[in-house]
Structure formats: structure tokens, C-alpha cells
Amino acid sequence: MTDTLLIAIAQLNPTVGDVAGNLAKARAARAEAARLGADLVVYPELFISGYPPEDLVLKPAFQAACMRAVEDLAADTADGGPAALVGSPWRDGERLHNAVALVAGGKVETVRFKVDLPNYGPFDEKRVFSAGPLPGPVMVKGVRLGVPICEDIWTDEVTECLMETGAEILLVPNGSPYWRDKPDERVGVAVARVVETHLPLVYVNQVGGQDELVFDGASFGLDADRRLAFQMPAFREDVALVEYVRDGDGWRCARGPMASVPVADEADWQACVLGLRDYVGKNRFPGVVLGLSGGIDSAVVAAMAVDALGPARVHCIMLPYRYTSSESLSDAEACARALGVRYDVVPIAPAVEGFEALLAPLFAGTNRDITEENLQSRTRGTILMAVSNKYGAMVLTTGNKSEMSVGYATLYGDMNGGFNPIKDLYKMQVFALARWRNANRPDGMLGPSGEVIPHNIIAKAPSAELRENQRDEDSLPPYPVLDAVLERLVEHERPIADIVAEGYPADIVRRVESLLRVAEYKRRQAAPGVKITRKNFGRDRRYPITNGFRDPGVPVVFGKSAKARLPQGDRGDF
Structure with a gap:
């Protein structure tokens, strides 16, 4: 068990369908995370495929290419460097999931599936994905990490399950698009989950344009007392190191970036x-x-x-x-x-x-x-x-x-x-x-x-x-x-x-x-x-x-x- 966990937040700009290019970005970010001394690097939601993949994700050849890319990234982790939480489509039997894979020690250690699939506004995930079961935590360096995926934190069911099954920190990969005042809305949702679970929360968002959608990044963290622990910049790629330390029975962010986020015009x-x-x-x-x-x-x-x-x-x-x-x-x-x-x-x-x-x-x-x-x-x-x-x-x-x-x-x-x-x-x-x-x-x-x-x-x-x-x-x-x-x-x-x-x-x-x-x-x-x-x-x-x-x-x-x-x-x- 460790009292310090160094997490690299990979706020990156993938291209939908460019599996090889997205894998190359993931590898470059992991190399930067290793240089920074990170124990773990966390990527946005469905990073390997790009988000949102829409009906492209229904092609079996595309699904296979994404899963191979995750396995290739997993093989890289045999070098003893950081573990990674990477988002990808994942086929489990007859069901296709919006998933996050924990890769470490040269293999895919475990996979978690998104539970709450959004189906409103710009989102159409029930069209292409199956909902997963309520998840338990994953383990990195002896620390139990809950990994709710994006919409999973917009209600309390998934985070409550993670709290009850022993999660110590919530790591949330996201593909959350911009609209005016959306950053404040995200923080409000995250604060509600922190209040309910008494757990610190790390929100990792995609950045970049995809057809009509723009993803603004602006990844952030909240401590268990609801205070803003770190803030990454908006509208640009970045790989930032945040340090979490065990403080009594819980965890808090000891250091991380604190950027300003643009608003309004x-x-x-x-x-x-x-x-x-x-x-x-x-x-x-x-x-x-x-x-x-x-x-x-x-x-x-x-x-x-x-x-x-x-x-x-x-x-x-x-x-x-x-x-x-x-x-x-x-x-x-x-x-x-x-x-x-x-x-x-x-x-x-x-x-x-x-x-x-x-x-x-x-x-x-x-x-x-x-x-x-x-x-x-x-x-x-x-x-x-x-x-x-x-x-x-x-x-x-x-x-x-x-x-x-x-x-x-x-x-x-x-x-x-x-x-x-x-x-x-x-x-x-x-x-x-x-x-x-x-x-x-x-x-x-x-x-x-x-x-x-x-x-x-x-x-x-x-x-x-x-x-x-x-x-x-x-x-x-x-x-x-x-x-x-x-x-x-x-x-x-x-x-x-x-x-x-x-x-x-x-x-x-x-x-x-x-x-x-x-x-x-x-x-x-x-x-x-x-x-x-x-x-x-x-x-x-x-x-x-x-x-x-x-x-x-x-x-x-x-x-x-x-x-x-x-x-x-x-x-x-x-």
C-alpha cells in the first residue's frame, strides 16, 4: 500500500476513426507521464476510437482494431512505466460496450463498462452500446480507484456503488462537449457526487473538434471537502501531473496545475x-x-x-x-x-x-x-x-x-x-x-x-x-x-x-x-x-x-x- 499516487492527466485531442494516430498520441502521452514520474496515466472516454464514434463503432473491423490498439498499449507497460486507464469500444460476447481498460505489467488487467448511456441532445449511445453492470474499483499500487465513465456521474447510482465497494478516489474519463456555461454545470455535478461519496474526484475531459461538437478539455479535480484541487486549461492539449497523498483515512491532492478557464464570449x-x-x-x-x-x-x-x-x-x-x-x-x-x-x-x-x-x-x-x-x-x-x-x-x-x-x-x-x-x-x-x-x-x-x-x-x-x-x-x-x-x-x-x-x-x-x-x-x-x-x-x-x-x-x-x-x-x- 502506498501513501502517494502520481497521476498524469492526458487531456488530448483524438480523431474519430484514426486508431493508429490515437494510439500514437496515447503512447506519446504515456512517455511524457513516465518522464514526469507518474504511476498512472488517465485518458479521456473512448480515446482509442475517438468520441463520438457514432455508427462507425458498429463495424466489426473497427471494433477489432480498437481492441488491438489497447492490447498494444498494454504490451508497452511491460517496461515498468506507468499503468494506464484508456477508453475504447470493447466487445464482450455479443455485447459492445463503452469501456475503460486498466493496462499494466504488459497486459490488460481489467476492463470496466459504462453503465449510464446518454441518449439525449448530441448523445446517441444507446443506439450503439450496451450498458454495463454496476462496477467495483480497480487497483493501482494498492489504491482502490473507482472509474465511472462520463454520464455515470450525472446520477448517484454508479458512484454510490463504487463508494460502497471500497473506492478511495474517483477517476472519471469524459467526452463532454462544450456549450456556453457547460464548465460550471460539470463542476456542479461533480460537487454533488463528492458530497454524497466523501471521495476526491478527478475529471478528465477530451479536447478538440469533431464535426459539430467541440470538446473544451478543462479537466479538473475536487478534494473530498469539495475544494477545487487542480484545474487544467481549456481548448488545448496538455499532460499534467497531479499528486495525491493519503491524509488520515482519505486522499487529497497535494499539487497540480491551476489554470484559468475562459467564460462567456x-x-x-x-x-x-x-x-x-x-x-x-x-x-x-x-x-x-x-x-x-x-x-x-x-x-x-x-x-x-x-x-x-x-x-x-x-x-x-x-x-x-x-x-x-x-x-x-x-x-x-x-x-x-x-x-x-x-x-x-x-x-x-x-x-x-x-x-x-x-x-x-x-x-x-x-x-x-x-x-x-x-x-x-x-x-x-x-x-x-x-x-x-x-x-x-x-x-x-x-x-x-x-x-x-x-x-x-x-x-x-x-x-x-x-x-x-x-x-x-x-x-x-x-x-x-x-x-x-x-x-x-x-x-x-x-x-x-x-x-x-x-x-x-x-x-x-x-x-x-x-x-x-x-x-x-x-x-x-x-x-x-x-x-x-x-x-x-x-x-x-x-x-x-x-x-x-x-x-x-x-x-x-x-x-x-x-x-x-x-x-x-x-x-x-x-x-x-x-x-x-x-x-x-x-x-x-x-x-x-x-x-x-x-x-x-x-x-x-x-x-x-x-x-x-x-x-x-x-x-x-x-
Whole structure:
């Protein structure tokens, strides 16, 4: 029995499906743990496969590759160095489990299975895994360690079982994705388990982007008295040594890192940048290309792209037409110059007018409407995709959550692209992040400091500039009102009547709800983007496209006095 246990926390960024690459990362982290003198190294949940593996984990060949990798890591431990707790899919007869293996002394000593499989929001584990039995502790250097896996600590059943079967420290491997205020939520859950068990708890989280999810790391420990014992940084990989010592009948953390964790706008910015960086890097794109319109959304996306990839890998293109203002031209150029990116101007008039000429016989006798507006957007999308095809850079889309909610976007136009870092940010959040980034440059950002988004872009009224003197608020409610109503409809599923009772105009609430409903078909065709809110479109909110339900809400009479008219045609209809 020992009175000291040195644990290396391997807060790492795996790639789903890259079993060989993840094993190499695990080996490198174990080598660093050995250098630090660790007795044990702990990896995040399902580290060998990457998290979440989704239906990939159902492939027998993939399961076998993951289990071989665990056995290979186990063989390494014959060198007398640290033992390891490593997460991997594990087949036990006919059942497939989300598992953690203890490897030591050259072999797989024991395996523990996740009990509580989450099946809500972005999680879908009951689809692919079987729940394990209630676990007992594992033994390292004579110390009984409880290993609940992620969701196992969100209720008290598993940790209570571990306490009753003699666990002395709780080590929790996690694949816990980011959304705003999630770190505080995790700590609250961990504190509850510590209070119930009177055991210290070590929370080990994954870091990095995986499709729409971003994992923020921010691993931490709590002593049995609920005090924060150590805190690792957020949004970056790290291997840190923490020392636990026996103190009377229990254990406490004697030393470990104490990093600060970003919150609010800084955390959201870091999440968007990391999600974009990993999506581009893990899918091996050489860089990105986007349309820089002189508006707030494309400017923020360009700044995030430069922070993620560096200016040399970001190509911005202004695609002006007759309705593009001189102000937008100068704002886009100023933004590109501040960011240091390649910037080109490609006028689209010849292409748009060519389409109109081709369609003139078919459209004879009709008036100009949203159709001609969407031709402009689709021309821009075609040009950006051509540049992508020619040079390999991925097109970024730039629609915010407010626009995606109500369908204020054009299919095969401004929705063309491979990834959207602001997809889950409402319009007012985009403005707030622009102001925040102009005043701050966090560590790890590859873009310049200072004003990277010109003040005029933030100050001017938003406009799609698809017709003369157009403003977004000609078609939509003011963004502060729109965002507040959408948050209640999307994040909280509030009935129309309840929102109206809060003081929001009944006609606006009903119109926004209608637009939200009918735009589902567009969102199904949208590029993936970083999850920032509690309920994003895609993994979290899965509504049917064909949907006959209507919230009866409150009676509304639509008339000429309505404060904001509805967008028509492809940019949103009801």
C-alpha cells in the first residue's frame, strides 16, 4: 500500500476513426507521464476510437482494431512505466460496450463498462452500446480507484456503488462537449457526487473538434471537502501531473496545475476557432475560401478562420453586384487588410445577367421578385465552389443562427459550403463577439491583435444587398427581438402564448414560429457548424420536415400595420 499516487492527466485531442494516430498520441502521452514520474496515466472516454464514434463503432473491423490498439498499449507497460486507464469500444460476447481498460505489467488487467448511456441532445449511445453492470474499483499500487465513465456521474447510482465497494478516489474519463456555461454545470455535478461519496474526484475531459461538437478539455479535480484541487486549461492539449497523498483515512491532492478557464464570449470564440481548425485539419483541407461581403457575419467568420488557420490559409473574395454599396466594398477591403489575407474582387454582373437572359423567355410577363435576388446569391455560391474545386480550399458559409432559424438564406447560394463556425450563434452574439475580438486576442490565436473587424462593419445596419436600399429589418423583426423569441422557441420550446405573455408582440411571435417551422427543409441541407448553445440545429433539435402540427397560440390578425414583413420565397416562407 502506498501513501502517494502520481497521476498524469492526458487531456488530448483524438480523431474519430484514426486508431493508429490515437494510439500514437496515447503512447506519446504515456512517455511524457513516465518522464514526469507518474504511476498512472488517465485518458479521456473512448480515446482509442475517438468520441463520438457514432455508427462507425458498429463495424466489426473497427471494433477489432480498437481492441488491438489497447492490447498494444498494454504490451508497452511491460517496461515498468506507468499503468494506464484508456477508453475504447470493447466487445464482450455479443455485447459492445463503452469501456475503460486498466493496462499494466504488459497486459490488460481489467476492463470496466459504462453503465449510464446518454441518449439525449448530441448523445446517441444507446443506439450503439450496451450498458454495463454496476462496477467495483480497480487497483493501482494498492489504491482502490473507482472509474465511472462520463454520464455515470450525472446520477448517484454508479458512484454510490463504487463508494460502497471500497473506492478511495474517483477517476472519471469524459467526452463532454462544450456549450456556453457547460464548465460550471460539470463542476456542479461533480460537487454533488463528492458530497454524497466523501471521495476526491478527478475529471478528465477530451479536447478538440469533431464535426459539430467541440470538446473544451478543462479537466479538473475536487478534494473530498469539495475544494477545487487542480484545474487544467481549456481548448488545448496538455499532460499534467497531479499528486495525491493519503491524509488520515482519505486522499487529497497535494499539487497540480491551476489554470484559468475562459467564460462567456472568450469561451465561445475559442470554441468556434477550435472547431473550425480541427474540421479543416482533420479532413485535410489546405485552407478555406469565403465570400467577404462587408457585413458582420462574413467578417467574423474571416477573423475566426485567420485565428484558426493563419492568414496564409484564408482566401476572401468580394463578389459585388449593382446593389453592393461602396461602403461594403471599402469595409470588406479594410477587413481583409486588417486580417492579412488574400483578397480578390470578382464582379458577378455578367453571370447574373446571363442567367436572367437565359430565363427571360420562361419569365415573360412576370414581375421581378425574390427569384432575381436569389440568382445573385446562387451566382456567388457557384463562383466560390469553383474556386474551391480548382484549389482545394473548403468554402465556409457565414449564416448565423437567427438567419438559419427563419430561413433567411438561399439554398445553393450563401448556404453553399462545407462548414460554418457561426451556425449556432444568434445575430446579437455575432455582434458581441466582433466587439470582443477587437479588444482581445487570446493565446493560441493565429490572427493579429487590435481591430480586425472594422468599426463600421459593426455599426452599420445589416443588409443582404440583394435589392436597392435593402435592410434585414425590412423582412425580419429587429434582431434583439428576433433573437429573444427564437431562444424561447428553440432552446426552451416555449409555447407561443407564454412568449406573448412575456410582452412580445403576438404577430411577431407567430410569424417567427411559422418561419422556424417551414425552414426545416433548408436546415437539413445546411453545412455543419460548431455547437455553442444548449440546443443546436442538427444533433440536438431534430424536427420533421413534413409537419402538420401548429401551436394554436393566440389569435393574430395580420395587417398592414405589422412592424416587420415576412421574407418571401426561398429566403423564408410560411
